[in-house]
Amino acid sequence: MAPSTKLLLLSLYLLQSLSASFGQDAVKGGYWFPESGFPASSIDSTLFTHLFCAFAVLNPQTNQVSISPSNNASFSQFTKTVQSKNPSVKTLLSIGGGGANRTVFASMASQSASRKSFIDSSIRVARAYGFSGLDLDWEYPQTAGDMTNLGTLLTEWRAAVATEARSSGRAALLLTAAFYFSPNLNELKYPAQSINTNLDWVNVMAYDFYDPSWYKFTNSHSMLYDPSGRVSGSSGIQAWIQAGVSAKKLVLGMPFYGYAWRLVNANNHGLLAPANGPAGPDNGAMTYNQIRNFIAQNNAPVVYNGTLVMNYCYAGTTWIGYDDTQAISTKVSYAKQKGLLGYFAWHVGADNNWALSQQAQQSWEAEISGTGHYSRSRRIKNGPDGVLSEMIYLV
Ligand SMILES: *[C@@H]1O[C@H](CO)[C@@H](O)[C@H](O)[C@H]1NC(C)=O
Ligand SMILES: *[C@@H]1O[C@H](CO)[C@@H](O)[C@H](O)[C@H]1NC(C)=O
Ligand SMILES: *[C@@H]1O[C@H](CO)[C@@H](O)[C@H](O)[C@H]1NC(C)=O
Numbered sequence: 001m002a003p004s005t006k007l008l009l010l011s012l013y014l015l016q017s018l019s020a021s022f023g024q025d026a027v028k029g030g031y032w033f034p035e036s037g038f039p040a041s042s043i044d045s046t047l048f049t050h051l052f053c054a055f056a057v058l059n060p061q062t063n064q065v066s067i068s069p070s071n072n073a074s075f076s077q078f079t080k081t082v083q084s085k086n087p088s089v090k091t092l093l094s095i096g097g098g099g100a101n102r103t104v105f106a107s108m109a110s111q112s113a114s115r116k117s118f119i120d121s122s123i124r125v126a127r128a129y130g131f132s133g134l135d136l137d138w139e140y141p142q143t144a145g146d147m148t149n150l151g152t153l154l155t156e157w158r159a160a161v162a163t164e165a166r167s168s169g170r171a172a173l174l175l176t177a178a179f180y181f182s183p184n185l186n187e188l189k190y191p192a193q194s195i196n197t198n199l200d201w202v203n204v205m206a207y208d209f210y211d212p213s214w215y216k217f218t219n220s221h222s223m224l225y226d227p228s229g230r231v232s233g234s235s236g237i238q239a240w241i242q243a244g245v246s247a248k249k250l251v252l253g254m255p256f257y258g259y260a261w262r263l264v265n266a267n268n269h270g271l272l273a274p275a276n277g278p279a280g281p282d283n284g285a286m287t288y289n290q291i292r293n294f295i296a297q298n299n300a301p302v303v304y305n306g307t308l309v310m311n312y313c314y315a316g317t318t319w320i321g322y323d324d325t326q327a328i329s330t331k332v333s334y335a336k337q338k339g340l341l342g343y344f345a346w347h348v349g350a351d352n353n354w355a356l357s358q359q360a361q362q363s364w365e366a367e368i369s370g371t372g373h374y375s376r377s378r379r380i381k382n383g384p385d386g387v388l389s390e391m392i393y394l395v
Contacts, residue, residue, distance in 0.1 A: 025049065027201060027251045027342030028361055031094065034074050038349025045086040047357040050174075051348070052135050052203075053078045055097035056125060060104040063114040064121035065095055067129070079130040092133035092174060093126050105138040109149035118153070119160045126173055127164075133174025134161075135203070140185055151191030158198035178203040178253070181236035183243040192243035201341050202245060206233030207255040210321075211285070212278035218261045218271060220310035220321045222254070224331050227307060233331065237338065252335040252343045254360070256350035258291055258322025260284040269314040271305060279318040287350035291322050306330065325359040332363040 026049060032040055033054040045051060053075055056065050067075045079091045096105060108114045122134050134157075141147050157175060165172035179202050183190040195202060207222035209231045226232035233252065241247055261275035261284060268274065278284030286294070291313065295302060298315035304326040305312070311324035323331070335343050343360060351357050 026364065027344065028364060029203070029251060029342065029344030030348035030357065031344070031346050032078075032348050033097075034071055036347055036349035040074060040078055040081045043082055043085075043348055044354050044357065045082040045089045047354060047361050048086070048089055048348070049342070050090045050092060050133075050344075051078075051082050052092045052094045052344070053131070054094040054347075055100065055137060056093050056095045056122075058095060058100065058104050058108060058118065060101070060107070062121075063108045063117040065118060065125050066121070067125065076129050079132075090132040090174065091130070092135045092176060093122075093129065093131040094135040094137050094178070095122065096137040096139065098137075098139050100137070100139070102138065102140060102142060106142060106146045106149070109138075109146065109153045115149075115153050115156055119157050122157075123160060123164050123173065127168075131173075132171075133176060133200070136175075136177040138177075140180060141188065141190075144188060147188050147191055151194035154191070154194045154198040174200045176201050176203060176251075178205055181206045181209070181231075181233065181253075182239045183245070184239060190243070192240070192245050196245045196249060199249065201249045201251050202240070203251050203253055203344050204233075204236060204240060205253045205346070206236055207253060207346070211259050211283050212261040212275060213283040216275055218263070218269075218273045218275050218312070218319045218321060220271075220305075220308050220312070221259050222310065222323060224309035224327075224334060225307065232308075234334065237340070247339040248341050250340045252331060252340055254323060254328060254331055254343055254345050254356075256288045256323070256345045256347060256356055258286055258288070258320050260286055260318055260320045263314070263317040263319050266317045269319055271308075271312070273319065275319065279320075286320060286322070288322065288324075288356055289350055289352040291320055292352040292355075294318070294320065309334075323356070325355060328356050328359050329363040332360045333367045336364055336367040 028048050029050040029052060030048050031052040031054050032043060043051065056067050058065055082089055082091060108118050126134050141150055161173050161175055176199055179190060181204055183192055210219045210221045222233065224233045237250060237252065240250055260279040262277050262279040263269060264274040264276055280286065294300060295313050300313040300315040302311055302313045302324060309327050309330045310321060311327050312319060312321045332343050345357065
């Protein structure tokens with residue numbers, strides 16, 4: 001090889017390494033919503049780069065985005081509140097959510113005039129309330145037509161955001177969306193090309209795979225890997241990349257909650273043990289904070305399964321599948337090694353003394369980014385307090 005070629009390759013290599021490390025901001029995200037009962041003023045925003053304020057509502061008559069009167073005060077103060085501890089944290093207004101009426105979104109997206117009402121009002125509200133971006137949470141499109149219309153909506157939204165930035169002279173609003181864990185939603189396919197072109201990134205909801213209301217065996221609802229090949233976070237991420245969404249636009253969703261199953265037999269308390277429904281209200285959903293209290297009160301054993309990347313704990317006939325610090329740490333390391341943009345949590349108010357958020361931030365910083373060009377690091381041990389205590393570098 002001629003020396004000049006070598007030099008060229010070396011420069012390309014250095015350029016690539018640089019852009020991998022500095023070119024793209026990382027996303028360490030979290031959702032907050034007022035119904036959690038957790039005050040926005042208590043968020044330790046130093047642990048996040050982006051906070052999503054959830055949810056703005058879509059009016060079925062006008063197709064306009066607005067903030068419900070009961071949330072007006074907390075949403076209008078949200079950015080100022082969280083920036084008081086971390087002036088560089090960015091805030092996004094999230095629209096819709098799991099409880100919103102999906103038919104209203106489908107109807108809005110189906111016509112040019114209603115899309116325009118949605119888009120223009122969303123930008124107006126974001127600016128009026130001091131958000132840096134907008135996040136679409138339409139759960140979920142139901143038809144192939146909905147998916148096509150979603151693609152069109154994102155194209156028009158991006159164009160409108162760019163136009164507004166030019167006329168206001170301000171930085172363009174960020175545009176993101178929270179999508180199903182896989183681009184293949186039952187028989188439907190998300191419009192990957194429009195998503196990749198028009199969104200700053202996608203929040204991949206890699207959780208809620210199973211819950212005790214319908215699944216009659218104990219399980220993780222958010223496993224990173226599934227040896228049996230059914231459903232897992234990594235298979236969803238892989239499918240999004242294969243569909244054409246850049247890894248650099250994917251943000252891995254992690255639940256700060258778990259599900260409590262009622263065991264059929266208290267002595268059979270492993271993974272995939274027979275269960276007969278939820279142990280508790282809300283389909284057995286419990287915040288990490290509640291789970292840590294349960295563990296403390298019942299002296300419950302905690303098991304980490306590194307094959308699936310999940311934790312569980314049990315006491316009596318209650319069995320809880322969730323993500324503790326080990327699972328969170330491994331998921332964040334996976335996200336960074338895979339070259340993803342970052343991670344997000346649903347939801348920040350569910351954490352327990354910031355243990356998961358701190359673990360996530362540390363694991364992201366500890367993991368050397370990228371694709372194995374120059375070095376890899378691997379966490380091999382958790383200290384008793386969940387703090388990184390040992391690392392090896394494979395150069
Ligand atoms: C909502 O909050 C904004 C900003 O504080 C305020 O100007 C506006 O009057 C409020 N709207 C309602 C309907 O309360
Ligand atoms: C959802 O919205 C559609 C269209 O506006 C309406 O017909 C339907 O009743 C709504 N569903 C619920 C559960 O509110
Ligand atoms: C983790 O779970 C898998 C699937 O249930 C099981 O095959 C494996 O033995 C478990 N590993 C550990 C270390 O418990």
